[in-house]
Amino acid sequence: MKRLVGRPGTGSGLVLRLGQVLCAAASIGAMASAKGFASFTAFCYLIASMGLQVLWSFGLACLDVYALRRKRDLQNPILMSLFVVGDWVTATLSLAAASSSAGIAVLYDKDMRFCSTRFDLPCDKFEISVFLAFITWALVALSSHVMFWILITTA
Numbered sequence: 001m002k003r004l005v006g007r008p009g010t011g012s013g014l015v016l017r018l019g020q021v022l023c024a025a026a027s028i029g030a031m032a033s034a035k036g037f038a039s040f041t042a043f044c045y046l047i048a049s050m051g052l053q054v055l056w057s058f059g060l061a062c063l064d065v066y067a068l069r070r071k072r073d074l075q076n077p078i079l080m081s082l083f084v085v086g087d088w089v090t091a092t093l094s095l096a097a098a099s100s101s102a103g104i105a106v107l108y109d110k111d112m113r114f115c116s117t118r119f120d121l122p123c124d125k126f127e128i129s130v131f132l133a134f135i136t137w138a139l140v141a142l143s144s145h146v147m148f149w150i151l152i153t154t155a
Helices: 011-032 041-070 077-111 123-154
Strands: none
16 A cells, blocks of 8 residues: 555654644634624635634544554544545535635625725634645645545555
């Protein structure tokens, strides 16, 4: 079986999961620090989705640390199935949240020009948070892809 970068129980897998945790947490931080974000449903959904992503990725990062310390192999079909489904669910939620939030940010900044006329809207923080959410999604999509290929080769 080919050794894929980012597989669970390896240093590269741990780095990938920590990148997901950090980007999702930074997205939450940027959005939560923006005044008035709670009046937009898409932004609230982004925080909820990124919160779930932090929990999922942090849990898998802890599992990677355990596997690295105990020199355990995490590649059994049942565990891989769980990882694949979990990554698919969180990736779908992350993409939906990032896309809907990006739609609101573009609508207010470019289409309605609210950001240039209403200075009480922190549009820069909204955009930074959305950008970090898309990076999080890209990292989750990468790990989901790796998990899927591992599952196919072990089944």
